[in-house]
Amino acid sequence: MAFGFIKKVFTFGKDTAPAKEVPEEALKQEDVLSTEDVPVPHADAVDAEPLVALAEDRDLLLDEAEAANPEADLHRVEPQADIYPLPPVVHPLPITPDEVAAPEIETAGGPAPDSLDAASETSTPSATLTPEVEATRAAELVNIGLGGVEHAHEEIEAAEAAKAAAIDDFRAADADAMAELAEPSPLPLEEPVEPAPAKPKSARKKKTEAKGGGATTSGAEPVADAGPAPALPKGFSTADQMPKDAPAAVPAPRLSWFQRLRAGLARTSSQLTGQIASLFTKRKLDDATLQDLEDLLIQADLGVETALRITDTLASERYGKDVTGEDVGRIMAGEITKVLEPVAKPLELDLSHKPHVILVVGVNGTGKTTTIGKLAAKLSGAGLKVMMAAGDTFRAAAIEQLHIWADRTKSEIVSSKLGADAAGLAYEAYEQAKAKGSDVLIIDTAGRLQNKAELMAELEKIVRVLGKLDPDAPHTVLQTLDATTGQNAMNQVEIFRNVAGVSGLIMTKLDGTARGGILVAIAAKHKLPVYFIGVGEGIDDLEPFEAKDFAQAIAGVEA
Ligand SMILES: Nc1nc2c(ncn2[C@@H]2O[C@H](COP(=O)(O)OP(=O)(O)OP(=O)(O)O)[C@@H](O)[C@H]2O)c(=O)[nH]1
Incomplete structure (x- = not known):
């Protein structure tokens, strides 16, 4: 084994470069191989112990060979940095994610791509150190010139193969790590919310049609089924919560004028009849009850005269006897009728005058203009030619209002500017009505409080001017009374x-x-004709005054 090792050393020297003469001092390589004196780059990564052992073996072999054959020219080749430069110690390759075939990363559900750097750093396999160290060792072996070139080659190839395998392993591991990072976490932090199963489009459409949907948001396609409507605070509702098929407002059946009269007088009559009924409960008619009854009738605006008529009649019929509320009501209706009948007269028109002049007067808001319109409607309807005069020159709205009534009743109208002299207008209107052959001229006047002297003087002036045109004019002076005013009407x-x-x-x-x-009291005192009663704001809401109807309505007696 020792000879084989030497052979390899020689072969390596012939194949590459001639051996160099080594300086004497360089042969003392023990020091050179000392790990203490020779700074080994990155000594922390290279295990120098085996190298020292190899060097020692080499020296022993050389000594033995020289001893066996002193003639042999055995060169002790010592490593020199310039001949066999030490390969740099290779640290684990700094493989970056860019060098690795990056998997497609979906950001949804995975960590941000920024975290990949850290992930690749932390997941670098430590096994990559081994081939590096082995390669370094092989190089060291070559450097010291004892391992034999072939052996060194084999070791280097093996080391490089190991290194390549390690790099492949690393890349595979790194790719796995990156792929894992890209995948959604298998352990969600929160309970996953089950997505609502999508309803078939046709089903949604049917639901919408059934609801009559789409009416509130025209042209807007329902984008998605929003699910049940959220609970809204009081006072809010969605279109779905609106009552479907809300009943249309049914117009109240129109009451007859008499029903409206009774309804209008209900407060008066119910109050009166209620008090009368309680007055006569289990009581015989005596002076005290008669006095109490008289007081009640006066409080109801009927007036002293009418009240006495009623109590006298009741006493003559029922004095000392039991009396019921119905008894009193019947007698009351009869006596009121007697008071009113003389005043319940038709409005006489002397059409020979052409025009018959009707001057309408009264306090503000008592219904003068409206009543003129109602009267004109009746007269026009009867075929008479009507002219109106907008004598309320104090109020622009009154002029406009009368124009509207003239249009509605097909009447002619004479009007002037706001603030114009009302007497002059009355004069002009009479002239025109005369010239045009009008049957009736109805003159409106400004509403005025009866205590306003100057306004009352203006009214006097109108009457005077008309009297100059026709000594009998105005032929009728109508006063409107507001039934809600009570005693002030008197x-x-x-x-x-x-x-x-x-x-x-x-x-x-x-x-x-x-x-x-109060109308009963006025009638009893003034004996002025009461021509009509107003029972509404409409054009037909003017009825001839009927004494009996009116009396029964006040007395609360059925007709
Ligand atoms: N309910 C009801 N309202 C009426 C009746 N007559 C008139 N009115 C209303 O009473 C209000 C006053 O009516 P006018 O006709 O303007 O009264 P006027 O006397 O001309 O008012 P002046 O021009 O301010 O003096 C209006 O809203 C009328 O519609 C009626 O018989 N019944």
Whole structure:
């Protein structure tokens, strides 16, 4: 074995380069091979112990060979750095992920690609050190010139093969590591949420159609089934939560004018009849009860006169006897009817005048303009030629309002600018009505409080101007009374009668919360005709005044 080893050394020398004479001092290689004196690059990575053993073996073999054949020319070839340069100690290859066939990385569910560097560093196999060390050892063997070139070649090839295998292993391991990083973690941190199974498109469509969907968001395709609607705070609702097929608002059946009158007077009548019923419960009619009844009737605005008529009639019939509420109601309706019948007159028109002039007066908001429209509708409907005069020059809306009524009733209208002289307008309107052959001229006036002297003076002026045109004009002075005002209506009639010569009354708003008793008191005192009653805002809501109907409605007696 020792000769074979020597042979290899010689062959290596012939094949490559002639052997060089080694300086004497260089032959003292023990020191050279000392691991202490010769700095071994990266000594921490190279195990020098076997090399020292090899060098010792070499010296022993050379000594034995020289002893056996002193003639032999045995060169002690010592390693020199310039002849056999030490290969640099190769550290594990710094394989970067770029050099490795990177797997396709899906970012979803895996770590960010940035983490791959760290992953590759930490996953570098430590086994790659071994072939490196072996290669270094082989090189060392060559360097010391004792291992034999062939042996050294074999060792180097084996080391390189091992190194290549190690690199392959590393690359495979690294690729596995990277592939693992790219895969979603098999252990999710949170409980996975089961995705809702997608409903077939046709099923969704059917559901939408069944709901009548699409009506609220026209043109918008339902993108996805949003699932059950979230609970909304009070006050919020979704279109789905809206009641389907909400019943359409059914118009209330229109009441007859008498029903509306009764409804309007219900407060007055129910209050009155209730008090009367409780007054006469298990009581015989005596002076005290009669006095109490009189008080109740006066409180109901019927007036002292009418109240006394009622109590007197009741006493004459039932004094000292049991009395019921129905008894009192019946007598009350009869007596009120007697008071009202004389005033329940039709509005007489003297069409020989052409025009018959109707001046409409009253306090603000009592229904003058509206009543003019209603009257014109009746007259026009009867074939009469009607002209209106917008004498309320204080209020632009009143002028406009009358124009609307003129349009609706096919009436002619004369109007002027806001603030114009109302008397002058009345004059102009009369002239035009005369010229055009109008049957009726209806003149609106500004609403005014009866205590406003200057306004009342203007009203007087209108009456004077009209009287100059026709001594009998205005032929009718109508005053509108708001049925909700109560006792103040009596005062209004007194003032307007004195100033404008009111000749007849129309009580409006008897369809509301009326206090109709005052009309009985006014009728009893002034004996002014009551032509119509207003029972609504519509064009037909003006009814001829009927004493009995009105009386029964107040008394709460069935017709
Ligand atoms: N319910 C009800 N409302 C009425 C009736 N008559 C008039 N009105 C309403 O009462 C309000 C006043 O009516 P107008 O006709 O403007 O009264 P006016 O007297 O001309 O008012 P001024 O021009 O301010 O003096 C309006 O809203 C009318 O629709 C009625 O008989 N019943």
